[in-house]
Amino acid sequence: MRWLWGILLLMSSVVLAESTQIFVDSSDAQKTQVELFEFTSPEMQQQAIALAKSLRCPQCQNQNLIESNSPIALDLRLIVFEMKNQGQSDQQVIDYMTARYGEFVRYKPEFSLRNAILWGLPVVVLLLFILRSALQITRRNSNS
Incomplete structure (x- = not known):
């Protein structure tokens, strides 16, 4: 039943897009x-x-x-x-x-604080992951 609703929704969106002319050609x-x-x-x-x-x-x-x-x-x-x-x-x-x-x-x-957070946060998370992984490896090696 869900797939039927999905198909109907898809068909209605195509009809709506054609009728409202979302992409209009440039005029001469x-x-x-x-x-x-x-x-x-x-x-x-x-x-x-x-x-x-x-x-x-x-x-x-x-x-x-x-x-x-x-x-x-x-x-x-x-x-x-x-x-x-x-x-x-x-x-x-x-x-x-x-x-x-x-x-x-x-x-x-x-350059702004917002952009710095956007680009810097993944790097900080990666560095924290590497640091934590290295600490866990050294703890396992010292316990063995």
């Missing part, structure tokens, strides 16, 4: 607006492209804003281009994107 107007964007100088264009390559697409997760063709990536790429063209610094653009989409949008998140 969007693509044209991004592709024909005019920068004030070639240097500004290089800086904006480099900055957009350092930011992750919120939808694709494994692509940067330049590589992704999702609608959200095109919108964000246009925002990056406009902000850079207005003379804003890379840090201002990164701060804007981080405030809106969180640390996830950055490939290289800032």
Whole structure:
């Protein structure tokens, strides 16, 4: 009976996904607006492209804003281009994107206590495991 409910749930989620159009194609107007964007100088264009390559697409997760063709990536790429063209610094653009989409949008998140715990806790647990194992082995060897 459970497998029947599982199948019904799976089928309903597929129908719902098709009806709500979760993944929508980029419009031609969007693509044209991004592709024909005019920068004030070639240097500004290089800086904006480099900055957009350092930011992750919120939808694709494994692509940067330049590589992704999702609608959200095109919108964000246009925002990056406009902000850079207005003379804003890379840090201002990164701060804007981080405030809106969180640390996830950055490939290289800032060092913080939260990130240190996230990356450091497994190392500390591994070291404690090795230390405890070594102590138990030395106790067994001394008792034998």
